[in-house]
Amino acid sequence: MLAHLGLYRRLVLAQVRSQLRYRASFVMDVLAVMVTSGAEFAAVGLVFASFDRVGGWRLGEVAFLYGLVELSFGLMDLVFGGFDPDFMGAAVRRGELDKLLLRPAPLALQVFGSEFQLRRLGKVLVGTLIFALAVSLAGIDWTPAKVLYLPLVVLGMIMFFGGLFVIGGTITFWTVESVQAMNVLTYGGLTLMSYPMTVYTASLRRLFTYVVPAAFLNYYPALYFLGRPDPFGLPGFAPFLAPLVGAFTLAAAFVFWRFGLRHYGSTGT
Amino acid sequence: MIEVEHLSKHFTLRAPTGGGGALRSFLSRERRVVRAVDDLSFRVGAGEIVGYLGPNGAGKSTTIKMLTGLLVPTSGDLRVDGVVPWRARRTYVARIGAVFGQRTTLWWDLPVIESLELLGHVYRVPPGRLRSNLREFGELLGLGEFLHTPVRALSLGQRMRADLCAALLHDPHLLFLDEPTIGLDVVAKERIREFVRRVNRERGTTVLLTTHDLADVQKLCRRVMIIDHGRLLYDGDLGALQDRFGGERRLVVDLAEAADVEVEGARVVERDGPRVTLAFRREDVSASDLIRRVTERHAVRDLSVLEPDIEGTVREIYEKNLLGA
Numbered sequence: 327m328l329a330h331l332g333l334y335r336r337l338v339l340a341q342v343r344s345q346l347r348y349r350a351s352f353v354m355d356v357l358a359v360m361v362t363s364g365a366e367f368a369a370v371g372l373v374f375a376s377f378d379r380v381g382g383w384r385l386g387e388v389a390f391l392y393g394l395v396e397l398s399f400g401l402m403d404l405v406f407g408g409f410d411p412d413f414m415g416a417a418v419r420r421g422e423l424d425k426l427l428l429r430p431a432p433l434a435l436q437v438f439g440s441e442f443q444l445r446r447l448g449k450v451l452v453g454t455l456i457f458a459l460a461v462s463l464a465g466i467d468w469t470p471a472k473v474l475y476l477p478l479v480v481l482g483m484i485m486f487f488g489g490l491f492v493i494g495g496t497i498t499f500w501t502v503e504s505v506q507a508m509n510v511l512t513y514g515g516l517t518l519m520s521y522p523m524t525v526y527t528a529s530l531r532r533l534f535t536y537v538v539p540a541a542f543l544n545y546y547p548a549l550y551f552l553g554r555p556d557p558f559g560l561p562g563f564a565p566f567l568a569p570l571v572g573a574f575t576l577a578a579a580f581v582f583w584r585f586g587l588r589h590y591g592s593t594g595t
Numbered sequence: 596m597i598e599v600e601h602l603s604k605h606f607t608l609r610a611p612t613g614g615g616g617a618l619r620s621f622l623s624r625e626r627r628v629v630r631a632v633d634d635l636s637f638r639v640g641a642g643e644i645v646g647y648l649g650p651n652g653a654g655k656s657t658t659i660k661m662l663t664g665l666l667v668p669t670s671g672d673l674r675v676d677g678v679v680p681w682r683a684r685r686t687y688v689a690r691i692g693a694v695f696g697q698r699t700t701l702w703w704d705l706p707v708i709e710s711l712e713l714l715g716h717v718y719r720v721p722p723g724r725l726r727s728n729l730r731e732f733g734e735l736l737g738l739g740e741f742l743h744t745p746v747r748a749l750s751l752g753q754r755m756r757a758d759l760c761a762a763l764l765h766d767p768h769l770l771f772l773d774e775p776t777i778g779l780d781v782v783a784k785e786r787i788r789e790f791v792r793r794v795n796r797e798r799g800t801t802v803l804l805t806t807h808d809l810a811d812v813q814k815l816c817r818r819v820m821i822i823d824h825g826r827l828l829y830d831g832d833l834g835a836l837q838d839r840f841g842g843e844r845r846l847v848v849d850l851a852e853a854a855d856v857e858v859e860g861a862r863v864v865e866r867d868g869p870r871v872t873l874a875f876r877r878e879d880v881s882a883s884d885l886i887r888r889v890t891e892r893h894a895v896r897d898l899s900v901l902e903p904d905i906e907g908t909v910r911e912i913y914e915k916n917l918l919g920a
Contacts, residue, residue, distance in 0.1 A: 344702065
């Protein structure tokens with residue numbers, strides 16, 4: 327296990343070194359990510375120029391949701407980049423997966439170490455800035471429990487989106503065409519989780535509460551942090567399910583991954 | 596070392612049912628079975644260099660994928676040193692090396708030396724062993740001049756040399772070479788062949804070589820296996836193959852003036868103005884007899900006899916399926 331972590335560290339460092347080799351283009355990449363990410367949030371800010379509240383939430387409160395999911399997704403993208411269906415699909419077609427399978431290290435570990443893109447930190451940075459703005463605007467009543475729970479919420483979202491990446495990446499073992507459907511779920515989920523559930527229709531809200539439990543990852547924890555009551559009357563433990571939902575999604579994703587690998591071994595590409 | 600018995604790999608494809616497109620074929624229950632590898636049996640002993648030949652789509656790469664543990668056979672037995680490759684992937688691949696001429700195993704953006712060192716860690720090569728292997732292979736392959744160049748900036752020949760080094764750093768017993776000289780110039784090809792010969796001789800590394808360049812085979816392999824439609828057409832001595840299917844010799848005749856040439860024991864295969872090419876077999880007629888027959892009937896300006904090369908021999912085997920598999 328320790329040897330595996332050592333190898334992971336080496337694989338990641340090798341990539342960081344090669345990315346930093348072209349410093350100017352790296353800085354441009356990060357800036358481009360930040361501008362895109364920032365512009366998207368600016369659009370949200372514009373809405374608040376004409377409306378005081380959206381779905382009953384003030385700017386600072388929406389920024390809390392938005393910043394938290396943005397920075398979590400950015401961190402996930404950094405760590406799980408190798409599983410990104412768009413990347414994995416190309417890698418499978420090019421025979422990159424065979425290359426990794428010919429090496430005596432666990433495949434998942436090698437995939438984790440195959441696409442560690444530091445420029446994703448741009449998204450993390452923007453998310454953190456938005457989150458900082460939110461904290462200053464929303465007037466959160468911080469308690470030790472809230473401080474301790476916050477990183478667990480981030481972890482839950484990293485595991486949840488990471489699981490979606492792993493599932494989408496695994497689908498590419500069969501077909502590259504259905505990947506877009508998975509991307510709709512992943513990036514749609516990301517957008518959906520950036521706003522309070524009260525702005526959605528009841529059916530959409532139920533879908534993302536009971537079928538795809540995205541609401542438990544960001545919205546319900548936010549209610550707890552912001553001290554807002556739950557308008558939908560779920561049990562009091564609802565805000566604390568985020569790490570569980572994340573862990574479950576990721577575990578299920580890796581079960582599917584193993585199944586996919588067995589299929590890959592019987593058909594190849 | 597390699598023991599293959601009645602090995603088969605069948606793929607099931609959804610048969611398109613004539614019109615209706617992707618959805619229809621997706622929904623269709625009809626299936627078509629492709630026998631990529633069909634009842635293949637052979638053995639390869641330790642220290643051999645075997646050429647594994649066949650036209651595109653013959654089943655070569657499916658065989659290699661099974662031998663390297665990437666694919667699970669449909670039926671049959673496959674063992675390498677007693678190990679079933681796909682059952683114990685990680686322990687198995689630690690003992691084999693592979694070079695795929697079409698793609699690199701190295702990190703595109705990293706200098707060669709960093710890629711090699713990283714692979715040393717992936718394979719857990721003891722540091723002392725890694726150093727001595729790097730020194731030895733580096734010298735033999737002349738890697739020194741580009742060790743610190745990123746892989747993306749290497750020429751194809753340099754990249755192939757670096758890949759060969761990478762495949763051997765962990766002292767594999769068995770080396771798979773898939774088109775290791777593809778796209779290289781003559782000098783670069785020769786350098787790679789010399790290196791493979793040397794590794795085989797000095798380290799006893801068994802080599803399975805697939806290639807379209809039959810000069811690779813002629814210069815490296817005593818034994819060849821020829822596969823087509825998933826079946827083994829020939830397995831044996833390269834020399835015996837050439838004797839047995841020695842192919843046709845050619846007599847190129849430049850006539851004084853264009854004419855129809857008809858001689859016993861040979862047939863015209865090409866006609867280009869006054870130049871006529873005749874094909875004939877050693878057992879039907881000797882070259883001198885044939886030349887006499889031609890010169891008796893025609894005024895000839897020039898003559899030359901072309902011996903069959905292995906390429907022609909193998910092509911003949913593919914085309915005519917001479918072995919009647």
